[in-house]
Amino acid sequence: MATLSVPEPVPSPAEDAESIHAAVKGWGTDEKALINILAHRNATQRKQIELAYEELFNENLTKRLESELKGDFEKAIYRWNFEPIEREAVMAYIAMKKSFNFHVVIEIACVNSPNELLAVKQAYQAKYRHSLEEDVASHTAGDLRKAFSLPLQLLFALVSAYRYDGEDIDVRLAKSEAKVLQELIEENKLNHDEIIRILGTRSKAQIYATFNCYREEFGTPIEEALAGESADEFALALRAAVACIVDPHLYFVEVLHAALEKSDEDTVTRIIILHAEKDLGEIKEKFQKRKNVPLEYAVAKKTSGDYKAFLLALLGD
Amino acid sequence: MATLSVPEPVPSPAEDAESIHAAVKGWGTDEKALINILAHRNATQRKQIELAYEELFNENLTKRLESELKGDFEKAIYRWNFEPIEREAVMAYIAMKKSFNFHVVIEIACVNSPNELLAVKQAYQAKYRHSLEEDVASHTAGDLRKAFSLPLQLLFALVSAYRYDGEDIDVRLAKSEAKVLQELIEENKLNHDEIIRILGTRSKAQIYATFNCYREEFGTPIEEALAGESADEFALALRAAVACIVDPHLYFVEVLHAALEKSDEDTVTRIIILHAEKDLGEIKEKFQKRKNVPLEYAVAKKTSGDYKAFLLALLGD
Numbered sequence: 001m002a003t004l005s006v007p008e009p010v011p012s013p014a015e016d017a018e019s020i021h022a023a024v025k026g027w028g029t030d031e032k033a034l035i036n037i038l039a040h041r042n043a044t045q046r047k048q049i050e051l052a053y054e055e056l057f058n059e060n061l062t063k064r065l066e067s068e069l070k071g072d073f074e075k076a077i078y079r080w081n082f083e084p085i086e087r088e089a090v091m092a093y094i095a096m097k098k099s100f101n102f103h104v105v106i107e108i109a110c111v112n113s114p115n116e117l118l119a120v121k122q123a124y125q126a127k128y129r130h131s132l133e134e135d136v137a138s139h140t141a142g143d144l145r146k147a148f149s150l151p152l153q154l155l156f157a158l159v160s161a162y163r164y165d166g167e168d169i170d171v172r173l174a175k176s177e178a179k180v181l182q183e184l185i186e187e188n189k190l191n192h193d194e195i196i197r198i199l200g201t202r203s204k205a206q207i208y209a210t211f212n213c214y215r216e217e218f219g220t221p222i223e224e225a226l227a228g229e230s231a232d233e234f235a236l237a238l239r240a241a242v243a244c245i246v247d248p249h250l251y252f253v254e255v256l257h258a259a260l261e262k263s264d265e266d267t268v269t270r271i272i273i274l275h276a277e278k279d280l281g282e283i284k285e286k287f288q289k290r291k292n293v294p295l296e297y298a299v300a301k302k303t304s305g306d307y308k309a310f311l312l313a314l315l316g317d
Numbered sequence: 318m319a320t321l322s323v324p325e326p327v328p329s330p331a332e333d334a335e336s337i338h339a340a341v342k343g344w345g346t347d348e349k350a351l352i353n354i355l356a357h358r359n360a361t362q363r364k365q366i367e368l369a370y371e372e373l374f375n376e377n378l379t380k381r382l383e384s385e386l387k388g389d390f391e392k393a394i395y396r397w398n399f400e401p402i403e404r405e406a407v408m409a410y411i412a413m414k415k416s417f418n419f420h421v422v423i424e425i426a427c428v429n430s431p432n433e434l435l436a437v438k439q440a441y442q443a444k445y446r447h448s449l450e451e452d453v454a455s456h457t458a459g460d461l462r463k464a465f466s467l468p469l470q471l472l473f474a475l476v477s478a479y480r481y482d483g484e485d486i487d488v489r490l491a492k493s494e495a496k497v498l499q500e501l502i503e504e505n506k507l508n509h510d511e512i513i514r515i516l517g518t519r520s521k522a523q524i525y526a527t528f529n530c531y532r533e534e535f536g537t538p539i540e541e542a543l544a545g546e547s548a549d550e551f552a553l554a555l556r557a558a559v560a561c562i563v564d565p566h567l568y569f570v571e572v573l574h575a576a577l578e579k580s581d582e583d584t585v586t587r588i589i590i591l592h593a594e595k596d597l598g599e600i601k602e603k604f605q606k607r608k609n610v611p612l613e614y615a616v617a618k619k620t621s622g623d624y625k626a627f628l629l630a631l632l633g634d
Contacts, residue, residue: 118435121479129485132517133478160477161450162438168446201451 001281003316006040013048015054016041020049029068031306036155038077039313042277043084050081072265073307079273088112089123089132089268096135099100102233103240103255104270105136109158110244111251114165121159133160151237154193157200158241164203170205174206177214185225191234199241207245222246249279253287256295260302268299268311276314318598320633323357329458333358334373337366346385348623356630359594360401361534367398389582390624397631400609406449408587413452419550420557420572421587422453424476427561428568429575431482438476448484450477468554474517475558476489481520491523495530501521502542508551516558524562539563546616566596570604571614577619585616593631603634 011019023033041049053061055314082090088108095104108120124132136156177198184192199207214222223246226239243251251269259267275283287295296315299317301309328336333354340350358366370378382394399407399572405425412421425437441449453473496516501509516524531539540563543556560568569588576584592600603611613632 118479125481125483129477129481129483130487130520131481131518134481137514137518160479160480162435162448162477164446164448164451166442166446170447195522195604197454201454202447203447206447 001279003196003280003284003314004042005274006045007040010041013045013052014056015043015051016049017061020053020061021057023065031069031073032309034065034069034077035306035310035313038080039310043306047080049081064208066133069306071307072130072269072303073234073305073310076269076273076307076310080278080310084274084277085116085119086123086127088120089127089224091274092120092132093135096132096139099266100139101266102151104238104239105132105155105159106240107244107251109155109161111242111248114161114163116153117159118162127284151191151234154196154200154234154237154241157196161200162204163201166203167204167205169206169209171209174209174213175217177202177210178217179235181210181214181222182218182225185222190238195238199238199245204245211246229235230253238301249282249286249290250290252283253290256283257291257298260298265303265307269301271316272311280315318596319594319599320601321357321359321593322633323359323362327358328361330362330369331373333362333366334370334378337370337378338374341357341381341385348386351382351386351394352627352630355397356627363398366409384444386623389514389586389620390622390627393467393586393590393624393627394396394582397627398585401532401591401594402433402436403440403444405437405591406444408591409437409449410445410452413449413456416583417456418555419609422449422472422476423554423557424561424568425470426478427438427558428565431478431480434476435479457620461596468508468551470616471513471517471551471554471558474513478517481523483520484522486523486526487521491526491530492534494519494527495534498527498531498532498539499535499542502539509542512555516555517560527558528563564598565629566603569600569608570607573600574608574615577615582620582624585620589616589628589631597609597632 006229017087019033021036022028023037038046050061053064062078062081064191065081066074069077079087079091091104092108095101109117112120121132133156136159139152139297144255180194181198184190184195189195194208198210202210211222214220214225223239223242226235226242243254253274255267255273258264271283272280284295286300287293291298296312296317298317300308301313326537333424336350336354340347341355354366355363366380366468370376370381379395379398381396383391387395396404396408408421409425412418418496426434429437438449438612448621450473453469456469497511501507501512506512515527519527531537531542536543540556543552543559557568560571569592572584573588575581576588587598601612604610604615608615613629613634616632617625
């Protein structure tokens with residue numbers, strides 16, 4: 001359920017481009033007017049506005065906005081204006097090449113369906129002229145990876161995967177792999193080829209079946225079993241991957257909550273922007289239920305100015 | 318360049334189905350008539366014949382042929398009648414689940430373009446309700462793999478790859494990775510993560526550039542450097558992967574030549590059938606040049622009966 005609201009009837013792309021031009025031209029910028037338009041148009045409409053703006057004013061809208069806006073608001077508008085698949089490709093690139101925030105890559109790899117992930121990888125290749133897998137793999141730098149227990153081998157398996165997307169499952173296999181997972185978790189051997197193989201290659205339906213067997217056989221959900229383990233980077237990555245597969249909405253609730261607590265605007269922006277056109281409604285509902293406070297309220301409390309107004313508009317306020 | 322020849326004008330699918338029915342009905346089978354039709358129709362035409370046969374005689378053509386024919390001829394006809402992408406998926410399945418002939422998987426992974434490989438993986442999933450990667454990965458069985466230096470990690474990387482397919486290359490990277498390869502080959506550390514990473518993730522254009530640097534810097538083509546190394550299964554797999562990337566036609570010439578020498582009909586059938594509609598012409602030319610004998614002659618010398626007649630028909634004789 002998207003939270004994005006589009007007015008009915010919606011102005012034509014040329015009308016919107018004119019209004020945006022009026023908001024940015026001359027001295028100062030009318031940020032409120034920009035939010036009123038951009039935060040209430042879907043990806044196709046935003047693309048058409050960009051084209052209309054280019055045609056009418058012979059100027060690239062993204063560049064103009066970059067020069068007009070600043071801070072978190074500018075970053076948020078910049079990310080928002082991408083086409084959704086391309087946006088995920090750009091976020092993966094930034095995560096691998098600049099911030100090295102491996103959670104972004106885990107989310108993209110584990111929350112998307114196999115064909116959505118493939119589309120992101122294709123967009124990545126079209127934009128950067130090499131593959132996402134190469135960028136993940138070339139971080140591994142030989143034996144350093146193992147020494148530091150960095151989660152790169154796991155990351156690589158997750159991004160490389162082109163999983164089977166059907167519902168067919170193999171119950172016997174689920175049982176035997178639940179046992180494999182349980183033994184390795186008990187021995188605290190999280191960074192083990194077999195865990196990486198199971199999470200990196202099995203279909204989501206098969207992984208759910210395995211996790212169900214895990215809970216039935218060993219009395220604890222695998223998420224809880226993992227939560228008891230050490231908190232090195234590998235364990236954190238593994239927990240994130242499991243959480244993204246088991247219940248992505250709950251995962252985003254927890255990540256948003258933590259990011260708001262520590263004023264990590266990049267993460268707040270990323271999650272709201274990536275989901276406003278998809279499933280931010282479900283995330284909002286779950287946030288309210290889990291945290292006993294509306295997400296809009298939590299966001300409003302921790303942000304300010306145009307950035308705050310923009311996020312709240314995307315949240316459907 | 319295909320070697321398949323289709324008569325002009327070609328009979329209608331219903332006419333072909335009638336002729337096939339006449340060839341198989343009653344006591345005995347007219348194999349010559351079958352070859353005359355099936356070895357001279359392309360994949361689309363064969364599919365239409367199958368549909369027409371089913372409609373006219375309420376019988377599955379593949380099953381009927383299986384019951385009529387036998388030996389290498391039957392196997393060859395069975396493989397030939399698949400749609401090309403599905404055929405590669407079936408061959409990969411047989412290779413992983415039955416014969417464990419990892420060369421088949423290496424060929425499929427390294428000779429196809431990234432999108433062709435993806436299509437094979439999609440056909441595999443549609444047919445077997447799980448992924449090719451799972452079948453390769455589940456052979457790894459934990460630490461056994463490393464102990465036996467089996468090439469499964471390499472195989473897995475090659476099948477998982479969704480390489481960048483463009484021409485852009487990074488010359489500095491090619492130089493540095495040529496050095497990495499040279500050092501590992503010199504130390505005889507073939508089964509090393511870095512070799513697997515380079516061959517498994519880089520685009521083919523980038524790999525060519527790296528191999529060119531290798532030859533220029535170290536005075537030997539990488540194929541030759543690898544040929545001097547030990548002949549364990551990992552080294553064989555690595556050589557096959559490199560050969561499939563460097564010069565697939567030459568690779569197939571060598572494999573065909575060796576298979577004919579030792580009467581390995583499965584391999585002879587596989588290569589002729591997989592390439593008759595694509596590039597068997599180039600393979601024939603190179604065979605003649607390298608082995609000083611026409612491929613048709615070499616095949617005729619080592620095969621017999623209807624099997625021989627069928628292969629020669631596919632070879633364009």
